[in-house]
Amino acid sequence: MRIEWQDGGSGPTEPGTIYCIGRNYAEHAAELGNAVPTEPVVFLKSRAALRPLAGGPLAYPAETFHHEAEIVLVIGRAVALGDEPGWDAVAGLALGLDLTRREVQNQLKTQGLPWTTAKSFAGAAVLGPAVAKTRFPDLAHITFDFAVGGVTKQTGDTRLMLFPVPVIVAHLARSHALEPGDLIYTGTPAGVGPLARGDAFALRFTQLGAHWSGRL
Numbered sequence: 001m002r003i004e005w006q007d008g009g010s011g012p013t014e015p016g017t018i019y020c021i022g023r024n025y026a027e028h029a030a031e032l033g034n035a036v037p038t039e040p041v042v043f044l045k046s047r048a049a050l051r052p053l054a055g056g057p058l059a060y061p062a063e064t065f066h067h068e069a070e071i072v073l074v075i076g077r078a079v080a081l082g083d084e085p086g087w088d089a090v091a092g093l094a095l096g097l098d099l100t101r102r103e104v105q106n107q108l109k110t111q112g113l114p115w116t117t118a119k120s121f122a123g124a125a126v127l128g129p130a131v132a133k134t135r136f137p138d139l140a141h142i143t144f145d146f147a148v149g150g151v152t153k154q155t156g157d158t159r160l161m162l163f164p165v166p167v168i169v170a171h172l173a174r175s176h177a178l179e180p181g182d183l184i185y186t187g188t189p190a191g192v193g194p195l196a197r198g199d200a201f202a203l204r205f206t207q208l209g210a211h212w213s214g215r216l
């Protein structure tokens, strides 16, 4: 899929590497019984896992997943290894779902194995349209929420991130040069729970009134 830009915003349309940050909100780490990390927890999803928020039927043969509603950064320019560009590297922000097969992840965690099959599969990286960074009144304070069937399940506030955006970008750039179109799922706030095939959901940047609906 291509990265779609909202309201005249512009930036890369070809998705690159999909980086994901785990346990970036203390209350979410606690709800899954995980310790609060001392540096960002990083994992990857395949580009083949991308699915538009308003996308069609889910091809992956499972019936339920866990929703993790997250802010997704769209990298707008190349970042050299070791650079610390902060928000300058970010062209825009989207909302998305880091869909997770939690029972598979729990099993893999118990066995000390990589999470990949729990986190990366067709449709596991749900991505809404990107909004230009300049639309946000205060980049240090962005709020969002996620609802299933009209009931709010997760509310997020970037002031509660354990590792704010500039720290995440610098941390990733310590091990990888970043490219325009790279996507960074920044972690989910508390309130994760089941999302079943056919469920209607909505994601919203609350301060912008920007709102997108989808169905799994």
Ligand code: MG
Residues within 6 Å of the ligand: 020, 021, 022, 068, 070, 098, 185, 187, 188
């Ligand atoms: Mg996540």
